[in-house]
Amino acid sequence: MVLKVYNTRTRRKEIFEPLREGVVRMYVCGPTVYDLSHIGHARSYVAFDVIRRYLEFKGYRVIYVQNFTDVDDKIIQRAKELGVEPQELAERYIREFLRDMDRLGIKRATIYPRATEHIEDMIKVIEGLIEKGHAYVVEGNVYFNIESARDRFGQLVHQSLDEMLDGARVEIDPKKRNPKDFALWKAAKEGEPWWDSPWGPGRPGWHIECSTMSTKYLGEQFDIHGGGQDLIFPHHEAEILQSECYTGKSPMARYWLHNGFVTINKEKMSKSLGNFFTIREILKEYPPMVLRFFLLYTHYRSPIDFSWDHLKEASSAYKRLKALKEILSRMASGEGGKDSKDDKEFLKALEEVEDEFFKAMDDDFNTRVAIAQLFRLDDIVRKYQDRGVRRKSWRRARRFFNNAMRILGLTFPRGRRSRGIERELIELILEVRERARKNKDFPLADYIRERLRELNVVVEDTREGPIWRFEG
Numbered sequence: 001m002v003l004k005v006y007n008t009r010t011r012r013k014e015i016f017e018p019l020r021e022g023v024v025r026m027y028v029c030g031p032t033v034y035d036l037s038h039i040g041h042a043r044s045y046v047a048f049d050v051i052r053r054y055l056e057f058k059g060y061r062v063i064y065v066q067n068f069t070d071v072d073d074k075i076i077q078r079a080k081e082l083g084v085e086p087q088e089l090a091e092r093y094i095r096e097f098l099r100d101m102d103r104l105g106i107k108r109a110t111i112y113p114r115a116t117e118h119i120e121d122m123i124k125v126i127e128g129l130i131e132k133g134h135a136y137v138v139e140g141n142v143y144f145n146i147e148s149a150r151d152r153f154g155q156l157v158h159q160s161l162d163e164m165l166d167g168a169r170v171e172i173d174p175k176k177r178n179p180k181d182f183a184l185w186k187a188a189k190e191g192e193p194w195w196d197s198p199w200g201p202g203r204p205g206w207h208i209e210c211s212t213m214s215t216k217y218l219g220e221q222f223d224i225h226g227g228g229q230d231l232i233f234p235h236h237e238a239e240i241l242q243s244e245c246y247t248g249k250s251p252m253a254r255y256w257l258h259n260g261f262v263t264i265n266k267e268k269m270s271k272s273l274g275n276f277f278t279i280r281e282i283l284k285e286y287p288p289m290v291l292r293f294f295l296l297y298t299h300y301r302s303p304i305d306f307s308w309d310h311l312k313e314a315s316s317a318y319k320r321l322k323a324l325k326e327i328l329s330r331m332a333s334g335e336g337g338k339d340s341k342d343d344k345e346f347l348k349a350l351e352e353v354e355d356e357f358f359k360a361m362d363d364d365f366n367t368r369v370a371i372a373q374l375f376r377l378d379d380i381v382r383k384y385q386d387r388g389v390r391r392k393s394w395r396r397a398r399r400f401f402n403n404a405m406r407i408l409g410l411t412f413p414r415g416r417r418s419r420g421i422e423r424e425l426i427e428l429i430l431e432v433r434e435r436a437r438k439n440k441d442f443p444l445a446d447y448i449r450e451r452l453r454e455l456n457v458v459v460e461d462t463r464e465g466p467i468w469r470f471e472g
């Protein structure tokens with residue numbers, strides 16, 4: 001079966017073919033780390049996690065790059081309010097972000113490049129753009145000259161530059177030649193972080209970091225670029241202009257995938273309207289896997305409406321899958337029947353479900369239709385559980401179910417493991433261990449790790465901080 005993906009660039013479902021055989025190079029825009037992540041983040045990263053998992057299931061090696069925007073107006077503003085250094089604030093929210101992602105079962109990216117660690121690379125790209133006449137310097141700022149890239153504009157919004165200019169409300173900035181020009185480099189302001197550059201002290205604009213880091217880690221052209229629909233304009237259009245003008249190659253990414261919006265009780269999510277939920281708030285009420293299931297029970301491109309009632313429904317549907325898993329494992333390790341007629345019927349029904357499941361996943365990762373097949377499987381299993389189905393057939397059904405769960409990233413933590421306080425205590429212990437490490441008290445840090453190991457908690461130190469899991 002062939003995989004088809006909906007490409008925002010061509011507005012069509014296309015057969016998926018990576019540029020290099022067997023490898024998928026994929027970039028997904030990461031968060032600006034100034035606060036706890038909200039349900040919109042959960043939706044986007046769960047969606048791209050399943051896309052990645054399905055590609056891996058199909059045998060591709062996936063290189064998944066996701067940036068951290070760790071210098072930005074919002075970070076600087078929030079740090080000022082809290083009286084901390086912007087870098088300290090960013091560091092804290094990178095840790096919080098990864099903690100949320102881990103709990104939602106989202107696999108870690110292959111590489112998490114940070115903007116502040118790629119300033120030199122960005123300067124090089126900006127210099128290249130100035131040299132080629134695509135950017136200009138005004139009083140220590142560098143702007144992208146949008147007029148110079150007129151023919152490359154609109155690959156995602158499917159509108160010409162003029163159409164876009166007519167419709168948009170733009171601020172007039174006397175420094176810019178064209179109001180739609182955007183900053184590649186911003187001159188330093190009093191009390192803000194800055195780096196040296198050929199144009200004086202300053203910091204990079206937001207769009208340039210994704211162009212620079214995607215090119216650096218994935219090459220001038222790669223396979224998938226993902227993000228939320230809200231990033232299409234201006235962010236992704238700007239990325240295309242910068243990258244293509246710099247490298248001279250088009251398209252920058254072959255497939256542009258965008259996930260749909262999240263509304264709250266059918267209204268736009270907004271902090272000022274008070275309908276805004278962090279992942280943390282939701283996980284106080286429901287286990288992470290229920291939230292993950294809820295997000296996957298809608299196709300990733302469709303809008304999704306969050307409400308506590310919808311989450312409650314998702315919770316019972318998810319419990320149905322859990323019960324199905326238990327029946328399957330009981331039947332697969334039981335005696336099994338001997339009625340060949342029952343067995344044949346069961347296998348035929350199972351094959352249909354399997355086909356439909358993979359057909360749905362191949363149809364632009366339609367997890368909604370795929371999950372519906374698992375409920376069909378549940379009906380079949382209940383119908384045949386007291387009949388003559390052979391053990392071998394039950395094992396096949398269990399294998400299919402487990403594969404489906406692996407693709408969807410859904411797990412069924414045992415009761416003991418899902419208790420919130422236990423997780424929070426382990427995280428607290430790890431925070432204490434981190435402090436010991438910072439104070440160079442390595443014997444204490446090692447002792448904590450060893451003792452946790454004895455309790456079946458495996459700790460692994462990564463550049464983004466420790467991660468842990470139950471094992472054994």
Ligand SMILES: [Zn+2]
Pocket residue numbers: 028029030210235239
């Ligand atoms: Zn980006």
